[in-house]
Amino acid sequence: MxxxxxxxxxxxxxxxxxxxxxxxxxxxxxxxxxxxxxxxxxxxxxxxxxxxxxxxxxxxxxxxxxxxxxxxxxxxxxxxxxxxxxxxxxxxxxxxxxxxxxxxxxxxxxxxxxxxxxxxxxxxxxxxxxxxxxxxxxxxxxxxxxxxxxxxxxxxxxxxxxxxxxxxxxxxxxxxxxxxxxxxxxxxxxxxxxxxxxxxxxxxxxxxxVDPVSSTADNITQKVYFVEKEDKRKLLYHIIKNDGIKNALVFTRTKHGADNVVKALTKQGVTCAAIHGDKTQTSRQSVLEEFKNQEISILVATDIAARGIDIENLPYVINFDLPNISETYVHRIGRTGRAGNSGIALTFCGKDERVYLTEIERLIRMKVKEIKDHPYPWNNESAKVDAKPDLRNKKKKDNSRKSEASKKNKKRWY
Structure with a gap:
């Protein structure tokens, strides 16, 4: 039509x-x-x-x-x-x-x-x-x-x-x-x-x-880096420098986290700014215009603040923190790959976030490609064990209680 x-x-x-x-x-x-x-x-x-x-x-x-x-x-x-x-x-x-x-x-x-x-x-x-x-x-x-x-x-x-x-x-x-x-x-x-x-x-x-939230655009390349939480800022700078990234939207879970990322990148000489609910409207509009005009290369944002950002030629979206709601991931990476353009979505996954990644992959019905060749990896196998520590500990406690109960019952019968 x-x-x-x-x-x-x-x-x-x-x-x-x-x-x-x-x-x-x-x-x-x-x-x-x-x-x-x-x-x-x-x-x-x-x-x-x-x-x-x-x-x-x-x-x-x-x-x-x-x-x-x-x-x-x-x-x-x-x-x-x-x-x-x-x-x-x-x-x-x-x-x-x-x-x-x-x-x-x-x-x-x-x-x-x-x-x-x-x-x-x-x-x-x-x-x-x-x-x-x-x-x-x-x-x-x-x-x-x-x-x-x-x-x-x-x-x-x-x-x-x-x-x-x-x-x-x-x-x-x-x-x-x-x-x-x-x-x-x-x-x-x-x-x-x-x-x-x-x-x-x-x-x-x-x-x-139309286009249910579980779908991600085919023209968006998705990659994940398994990285120690304390090394995320180092990895971000490493990727920006090595890949020559000039324009990227970076998502953090909190306003404080966004400010910390901006401080770290600024020290490394990267032109960047944060946009979140604590910023004034004038400041947010000004930063957004600077980003659209590529006067700053990296915009760090929380989810609510980024809801109205619409940039047709945005090449990169980076999930510095994984969202705990799977659908949010789809909304985030949908900021790139618009108007027929291709886009790249990079995700940093800490050990405590592995369970979020599993839920996201279940929602989008695909496995996100892991990038192993980077300087700040963690042991993938150990993280799988750590993904749900509470459940593992609960099972141990339950087995222990069952064992104690069994002993008491034996004493009663004998």
């Missing part, structure tokens, strides 16, 4: 041509016709599959017919709720790209910055509002946001919003919108909580599931 077969308005077709997009992705091919019909929708597809275009393109197609000329009064026709500021900006960029030949105006609002510029822009009038939950509720309470003319409500990254504790805010926002709205939910995973939210607030939604 091509975009032309979707019978989209000419301004969108021109914008898609400018972007070099001829054919929709799988999620776009299935979702766009349903959204154009006015159908409520729950769509599940992993990061990097074109989810934003799957709702932005048909929404622009619809709104353009209402907005028409630039003289038409600006009212909020579409509201997109997203969990992070970075994602909000990413979605806004997509609306601007696809709607560049229309008169549709969009804006982003989020907390952590002064509300005054946001309020000024709202007063001028907009068609599409992209917002994080807290700031939206705050400005609505102050009377700066009118949702009475809403046609579309989009809940993007629904699973992440629920994980971050936004469920009550999301429910409040939904109740502020007209009942005859069209509601679209997009999510990378489909936990029970997402289905319950859909059942409660959507009208006979169509479910679309």
């Amino acid at each position: 091509t975009f032309k077969e979707l019978h989209l308005i000419n301004p969108i077709q021109e914008a898609l041509n400018d972007l070099g997009y001829a054919a929709p992705t799988s999620i776009q091919e299935q979702a766009i016709p349903e959204v154009l019909k006015g159908q409520d929708l729950v769509a599940c597809a992993q990061t990097g599959t074109g989810k934003t275009g799957a709702f932005a393109i048909p929404i622009i197609n619809y709104i353009h017919k209402i907005v028409g000329s630039a003289k038409k009064a600006k009212k909020i026709r579409t509201l997109v709720i997203t969990p992070t500021r970075e994602l909000a900006h990413q979605i806004s960029d997509s609306f601007n790209d696809y709607g560049k030949y229309t008169n549709i105006k969009s804006m982003v609002i989020y907390g952590g910055v002064s509300q005054n510029p946001q309020v000024d822009q709202l007063k001028k009038g907009i068609d599409v509002l992209i917002a994080t939950p807290g700031r939206l509720l705050d400005l609505h309470k102050q009377g700066f946001i009118d949702l009475n003319h809403l046609h579309h409500l989009v809940l993007d990254e629904a699973d992440q919003m629920l994980d971050m504790g936004f469920i009550n805010d999301v429910k409040k926002i939904i109740k502020l919108t007209p009942e005859n709205r069209q509601t679209l939910m997009f999510s990378a995973t489909m936990p029970i909580a997402v289905r319950e939210l859909a059942d409660a607030f959507l009208t006979k939604p169509k479910y679309i599931i």
Whole structure:
């Protein structure tokens, strides 16, 4: 299928041509016709599959017919709720790209910055509002946001919003919108909580599931290094230097860990920076722009902070720490190998993380290739024994208790 077969308005077709997009992705091919019909929708597809275009393109197609000329009064026709500021900006960029030949105006609002510029822009009038939950509720309470003319409500990254504790805010926002709205939910995973939210607030939604989270792209080469925990920073520098890595996203489990990696690499002369929840919004945006422009070569991030990072030509993703949730691994490495490019995902596995790797390999249904030729290896066999020490110790204790009980029983009988 091509975009032309979707019978989209000419301004969108021109914008898609400018972007070099001829054919929709799988999620776009299935979702766009349903959204154009006015159908409520729950769509599940992993990061990097074109989810934003799957709702932005048909929404622009619809709104353009209402907005028409630039003289038409600006009212909020579409509201997109997203969990992070970075994602909000990413979605806004997509609306601007696809709607560049229309008169549709969009804006982003989020907390952590002064509300005054946001309020000024709202007063001028907009068609599409992209917002994080807290700031939206705050400005609505102050009377700066009118949702009475809403046609579309989009809940993007629904699973992440629920994980971050936004469920009550999301429910409040939904109740502020007209009942005859069209509601679209997009999510990378489909936990029970997402289905319950859909059942409660959507009208006979169509479910679309594409590229389940257990799959990893074929164009991503995956490798694992078994390394002692205390040697991970040394190994990271070794790989960066020896492989000549100029652009890589490194994942750590904690904010403190991210800062420590940056300190270690900086001492070795590597240009790098960290992005996590303790950084200010201004700092995070600045660092992200520097990374995109390759002014810094290594960006170290925690999972939540990296959720909105979308870089088409990112060659490397490095799991400095293994995630304890297998699906997170799939989301992480999906940051590379986008838009038809190839990518490399490197993973550092300490002895205490072997059980996580086993679960990941079970989820993705493949064995990650081990790289043995590096200066900081550990004994693979010993780690297999150490992977579940608690279970081993438990068995010993249980056998010991059984032995004692047996002795006592023998004494009773004799």
